[in-house]
Amino acid sequence: MPPDGTTVSNLARRMNVARRSAHQTVHALLGMGLLEQIPNPASARGRIIVMTAEGRRVHRLARTVAAMFKGWAPELVALVADSDIPPIFRPLYGLPIGHRWDHIPGVTLIGDAAHLAPPDGEGANWALFDAGRLGNAIAEQPENIDAAIRAYETALFPRNIDTATAAAAYYPEFTPH
Structure with missing residues (x-):
């Protein structure tokens, strides 16, 4: 996600999923406190989503975990790096x-x-x-x-x-x- 945020529609295109699916993911991440909605400076009525401080922390953590799998098939690394939920270390x-x-x-x-x-x-x-x-x-x-x-x-x-x-x-x- 860009640091200055994005719309749900743009996120859906980037994820190559239906807008409804992206909206469900965003809704879950909002509930987890990893994302927040703010007014869209480019649109009087629109809103954009941005990562919260916790969202950025979790994103860094996911990237750190993904780096542990350097050299693995990109599809497998994406399962960790692009997950909708934060890694849980057990x-x-x-x-x-x-x-x-x-x-x-x-x-x-x-x-x-x-x-x-x-x-x-x-x-x-x-x-x-x-x-x-x-x-x-x-x-x-x-x-x-x-x-x-x-x-x-x-x-x-x-x-x-x-x-x-x-x-x-x-x-x-x-x-x-």
Whole structure:
């Protein structure tokens, strides 16, 4: 949006959407306090929309986040940079590196539940890998499920250390809880 503001019609053209759609977006952003309407100096009856101080802060924040994706496909960056809502930073939680849980007979964890760490794009892979390992352990000891679970967990815990260490290196601001 230009620093001196724009009309909803101009915004709709820039966004390549119907004026009604732009108006709905503007209305939502007005309600969030990110935009405000002021008299249009070029028209006695018209109004223009401008960013509030909070809107400018959120816009800078969105651009900062978008810069983190430099080199990514422009369409993906636009999902962040051109969003109608401000980015919401949420804390990342994880298990402490080296965490082990006490064995509970007949119960264990797989996938994200067993590898709670910041996202690394491997969640589904870990779930499938863990399920396969647990299935193999049960197939090897079908008469003793608890022993199979213990064998699975014995192999799982060292893998968790590697996963958590890699995640901590990728997210230096991350502190496991």
